[in-house]
Amino acid sequence: MGRWEPNARGRLEQAALELYIERGFEQTTVAEIAKRAGLAERTFFRHFADKREVLFGGAGTLQEFLVSALADASDAATPIDAVAAAFEAAGTLLQERRETARQRQAVIAANAELRERELIKLASLASALADALRQRGVTDSAASLAAEAGSAIFRIAFERWINEAGQPDLPHLIRESLDELKALTAGK
Amino acid sequence: MGRWEPNARGRLEQAALELYIERGFEQTTVAEIAKRAGLAERTFFRHFADKREVLFGGAGTLQEFLVSALADASDAATPIDAVAAAFEAAGTLLQERRETARQRQAVIAANAELRERELIKLASLASALADALRQRGVTDSAASLAAEAGSAIFRIAFERWINEAGQPDLPHLIRESLDELKALTAGK
DNA sequence: ACTGTCGATGTCAGTTGCTGTCATCAGCGT
């Protein structure tokens, strides 16, 4: 047994999400989050770079998953198809936590600073995917374009998945968005 | 003659850009910006919501220009082609300020918070373009996809325009990116 | 010319996010 309760980081994430839901992101102070987690304010900043980051702990994991999924994709696949396939695989995993995802997304949508953070996480993700494509021999500009297009497809499909009633299938929505983009760029 | 020197807002923008270039964004305090502009710190926050916003005064203008350019586009054009054409028109105007754009972009690239702000401005822009497309009768999802794809095309072309040696033509780079995306989504 | 309103700015105090620094203390290896 340690000197302190275990999983300080997890407790902070939990406390923060609860408080952000209860009274909103801006109305919550870091001191309150720390107090609910049974820690000092200073400790919060040892685990998270800032007050927003506590909501994005999973972003790094998702990015690693996508990059390795992309690395495993068939060499025969088009860059865009490979990226979309990686997102579909990730979508299958996300699927299991729809309610959590909805809560989190509601908090993020309600605050501009959190939306900014989300956007930069997605941009970092697209950049990592572009790098992975380049390692597969894809041209510089084609890699950027395919990664950004894939990211846009995912964002739009994710939003529909969150907002739609019932139990929509995220990988299926991703595939639909991909097909629609292909139709849009095919001319009329 | 007013009681104060005219164009306080412009002086603040100028002073801020200079200081961000001289010593970097984080190393500059709002008090220093205000002092260089001959104003009080409080006045800075009356003109700009925060320390970052002072670099993005033109974003609103750009967005309005794009939306009205899109509204003027031919009804025969594909959604993506209409969006790309709007960006090309904007690119023609941006072209005249390449050096200013490069300086500004260097400052933004050097700081994560500024990149976040830039991303949300671009997201807002894409969202406005999607709305404009919907008013033209484009489907919800097609409008989002076309606007996001157009935005990605512009971002990538803009980056190349900034970094390339010589005097690259921005509208031409936009067109090239559009064509490349079309090729990528056309299958092999 | 007088007067009252208005708009842009100054001044000041206060909250909060975030950082640097040093102290504390259980566990662990030697």
Added chain:
DNA sequence: ACGCTGATGACAGCAACTGACATCGACAGT
């Protein structure tokens, strides 16, 4: 037993941002 390490606490301090109130030229109406 001893010292090292890693996670935490305690405290001081800076800078971003906000609210409240004061100031004073411009300007309109009379």
